[in-house]
Amino acid sequence: MPPFAARLLRWYEAARRDLPWRRSRDPWAIWVSEVMLQQTRVEAVKEPFARFLRSFPTPAAFAAASDDELLHAWRGLGYYRRARLLRDGARAVVARHGGAVPQDVEALGDLPGIGDYTRGAVASIAFGLAELAVDGNVERVAARHRGIRDGVDTAVGKRAVREAVTDWLDRDRAGDFNQALMELGATVCTPTSPACERCPVAADCQAKALGLTADLPVKKPKRAAVEVTARAVLVTGPGGLLGHRVPDGEPNAGQVDLPGEGPLRSVDAADLAGLLRQRFDARIALGPVLATAKHAITHHRITMHGHAATLAAGARATGRLQWFPLAGDAPWTTLARKLFRQALGADGTLRA
Numbered sequence: 276m277p278p279f280a281a282r283l284l285r286w287y288e289a290a291r292r293d294l295p296w297r298r299s300r301d302p303w304a305i306w307v308s309e310v311m312l313q314q315t316r317v318e319a320v321k322e323p324f325a326r327f328l329r330s331f332p333t334p335a336a337f338a339a340a341s342d343d344e345l346l347h348a349w350r351g352l353g354y355y356r357r358a359r360l361l362r363d364g365a366r367a368v369v370a371r372h373g374g375a376v377p378q379d380v381e382a383l384g385d386l387p388g389i390g391d392y393t394r395g396a397v398a399s400i401a402f403g404l405a406e407l408a409v410d411g412n413v414e415r416v417a418a419r420h421r422g423i424r425d426g427v428d429t430a431v432g433k434r435a436v437r438e439a440v441t442d443w444l445d446r447d448r449a450g451d452f453n454q455a456l457m458e459l460g461a462t463v464c465t466p467t468s469p470a471c472e473r474c475p476v477a478a479d480c481q482a483k484a485l486g487l488t489a490d491l492p493v494k495k496p497k498r499a500a501v502e503v504t505a506r507a508v509l510v511t512g513p514g515g516l517l518g519h520r521v522p523d524g525e526p527n528a529g530q531v532d533l534p535g536e537g538p539l540r541s542v543d544a545a546d547l548a549g550l551l552r553q554r555f556d557a558r559i560a561l562g563p564v565l566a567t568a569k570h571a572i573t574h575h576r577i578t579m580h581g582h583a584a585t586l587a588a589g590a591r592a593t594g595r596l597q598w599f600p601l602a603g604d605a606p607w608t609t610l611a612r613k614l615f616r617q618a619l620g621a622d623g624t625l626r627a
């Protein structure tokens with residue numbers, strides 16, 4: 276076993292967090308956890324992970340899920356596109372592999388929604404194959420430990436990271452090794468304040484020796500934030516609130532959203548009623564702002580105003596606009612729910 280792996284695994288056995296997905300070797304459970312953990316904090320994944328597997332214990336069960344069941348199962352996690360890709364992958368497992376997640380690395384990588392990282396994680400953790408699983412945590416440890424000055428998002432930098440991890444890999448315990456390296460990046464070699472004094476591989480770390488921990492890894496500068504002022508209307512009626520299903524190809528596709536403009540485009544209050552008429556063929560009389568919510572999607576910093584509004588005299592909810600219940604299972608977008616939290620009175624109805 277390479278000395279790096281020996282030190283790392285000894286540390287991991289003592290320091291590892293007890294996380295629900297680490298108690299399983301079921302490839303479906305590992306796959307689900309890896310998808311949920313993309314862009315979501317560990318703490319926020321624990322409960323949805325257990326709940327999801329109770330509802331969908333196998334790829335076949337999830338392959339048969341309707342859009343609403345999918346949205347319900349994924350609630351609290353956001354980034355619903357991941358769930359749709361996971362269902363595409365589950366359907367491919369059923370169609371191509373009789374419902375069993377394939378052990379073959381190529382077949383695994385050919386499934387929809389499985390990129391290099393997820394393929395390596397499932398292959399190594401579930402099947403014990405000697406595959407790398409390089410996520411952002413691993414990139415950071417490798418760039419610092421090896422003193423890699425090329426950007427980790429460049430081809431040269433990526434190659435250097437993979438070479439480092441290949442050198443270190445314990446081929447007999449690849450699953451534990453990959454998880455240990457990720458754990459080191461998540462809990463010790465953290466982005467802003469690495470705890471080098473308790474790092475098991477500090478003795479030969481280049482960044483530590485050269486005082487470069489704050490400079491590595493080198494990354495592309497972040498895109499400048501774009502401020503967006505979006506608006507939506509809160510119209511109450513017989514069946515709850517007026518809403519519409521977000522079409523495919525738009526952010527939050529398949530969820531229910533309030534009629535409005537956004538979340539990625541700004542609109543003036545004076546233009547909103549005209550825009551709703553154009554887009555939904557709806558005649559809506561706009562009132563004052565009832566609630567304001569902040570939200571971020573990639574580099575967009577969104578301020579969403581929810582206006583009190585009514586259907587103009589004689590107008591009905593038709594076409595794309597329908598009544599959706601406020602409570603229960605209607606898959607409202609996160610932003611809409613944020614507005615509801617502010618706009619609802621103690622009795623569960625909208626404040627006038």
Ligand code: SF4
Binds near residue numbers: 465476482
């Ligand atoms: S010594 Fe510090 S910088 Fe180097 S790998 Fe460990 S925690 Fe990261």
